Amino acid sequence: MRAGATRPTARGWAFCVVGLLALVGAPALGQRDILRIGVLLLVLVLVAAWSTHRAVRTLELVSRSKDELVEAGVTSTVRLEVLGRAGAGVRLVLEDAVPLALGGTARLPVPRLREGETLDLEYRVRSEVRGSYPLGPASVVAGDLFGLVRARRVLGTPVVLDVLPRVHPLTELSLGELGGTRGSSGGASAAAAPDDASIREYRVGDDLRRVHWRSTARRGTVMVRLDEHPGRPDVVVLLDTREGAHRGRGAGSSLEWAVSAAASATAHLQRRRHRVRLLHDGAYDPPSELDETSAARGIMRSLARLGTGARDGLARSVTELGRTEATLLVAVLGDVDEDDVAPLLAARPLGVPALAVLLRTGDWASAPAARARGERDDRTGPDRLDRARLVLSRAGWRTAVAGPEDTVPQVWARLTRLDARSDHPSSPPPAREVPS
CATH class of the missing domain: 3.40.50.410 (von Willebrand factor, type A domain)
Known part of the structure; x- marks a missing residue:
């Protein structure tokens, strides 16, 4: 479904087709009951579309947090905080786009929320292979109780999760x-003090902060320390x-x-x-x-x-x-x-x-x-x-x-x-x- 779209589901399209056929065929057949059924089906779809479109506008993504450094093979937690209202009659789900290497798209049901209430949601990711993976964008998806219409709205922007290579403990080295x-x-x-540090002549690309000014003045050519921090x-x-x-x-x-x-x-x-x-x-x-x-x-x-x-x-x-x-x-x-x-x-x-x-x-x-x-x-x-x-x-x-x-x-x-x-x-x- 396109971001920000409100569309009927397969069941919703079926209701629309049956309702339109009833509107067209009922007068010719002289069947008022069929006409009423057709009107009812179309009204149900329209009400579902209005309610779901309105529901996705009530939530906002406040913040997203993730572990700063994640190692391959280690499970990590991604946290999302949303603000808004979620009432009865509509099912809200927060979806976060996640690559298959990390486990696939995360779907987090949103319970009922009062106006202005915040909700913390979280899910876990894990990759066996190092790499740089995009997370998001998050989307709120609304669906009516009859499953006739779905509405989607994008929240926030993608972020990048760097999965670091495996780091093994090694024996001491002197x-x-x-x-x-x-x-x-x-x-x-x-x-020794900085004046006693080993020095050499400046080479193109050397850090200018390593210039040894006393030796430079004495020798008449720019000199730099071999080790900035003895x-x-x-x-x-x-x-x-x-x-x-x-x-x-x-x-x-x-x-x-x-x-x-x-x-x-x-x-x-x-x-x-x-x-x-x-x-x-x-x-x-x-x-x-x-x-x-x-x-x-x-x-x-x-x-x-x-x-x-x-x-x-x-x-x-x-x-x-x-x-x-x-x-x-x-x-x-x-x-x-x-x-x-x-x-x-x-x-x-x-x-x-x-x-x-x-x-x-x-x-x-x-x-x-x-x-x-x-x-x-x-x-x-x-x-x-x-x-x-x-x-x-x-x-x-x-x-x-x-x-x-x-x-x-x-x-x-x-x-x-x-x-x-x-x-x-x-x-x-x-x-x-x-x-x-």
Whole structure:
């Protein structure tokens, strides 16, 4: 039904047709009783149309609220507050347009309300897949007791609900244990004064708030601090989102696993007061000028809305990484070979510990659901993945390989344990952890 329309139902149209036939045929047949029945049927439809059209004008949507951050697989509540009057003789239902991924349109019956009374209504939504979903607009639908006419009126405007990727609890991580030369946030809490901070020459794109004016005046060229907040290291999470670098579909795809891993690492490090920036498709997200709280939410919202990127997205991200100062680098990579990861070696800041998760994307294409769809992928294999891992490991990176049967916490634990550096790329993966 068109928004704001008042229309007869199938039963109402039947009443109209029978009533018109009675009006036309009764005089010819000389049947006054049939004429009266025809008039009665048409009057019933007209009264129903008047009452329903009037009823939908009596309600207004006062407010709509939803959870600020919703994680995939978690049930969330949407609340609607309406104001107005709902009398007897008409059934009122508040409908809120909801995508099928969240459960489909919500229909909330409105009980009788006195003039000026408010009513709180709520319903629950849940999505197994991250994404950005529209909610609304809400509509009030009125129907008469005989089911002859329905009237609809739109209330309010749509809003967007961001369903964040799944965030898993991860094991503790200390930068000192990774062999970095810049220490962890805990160990650097008693940092030097700003004048003692490491500095370098200004580069195009640097935040002007990081200019070190004393050194600039002394050297005659613009100098900037490497770390704006000593003891609060910058962490770069590089996410490979290239089109063609991932396999599978929906919640069971390698891209969703990678996004969940990036979200888990980001949340884990942010809770330990690291400043985290997300690098994907050649750009950082969010911008560096945001405060820490806004930056944390911005990264999660970006991950919720993130799709596949350009085919050269990884190369552009590596180029951008080469211009960045960081204290820790975490890379989640899709389908790569030694040529793809070789530029990472030069882009990695000197002395910075680096972690890399390499996905066996071919296994996602060989998963049962993919096999049922007849999908095959012969482009990825263990040999090229092992060569890529070997290149990174020989350069001092800690690496771990993940498949669809692995969970994010298990891979993170393998990646950050103290003897991870000694794992050989071609050796079989460690045994899965069994909960005690």
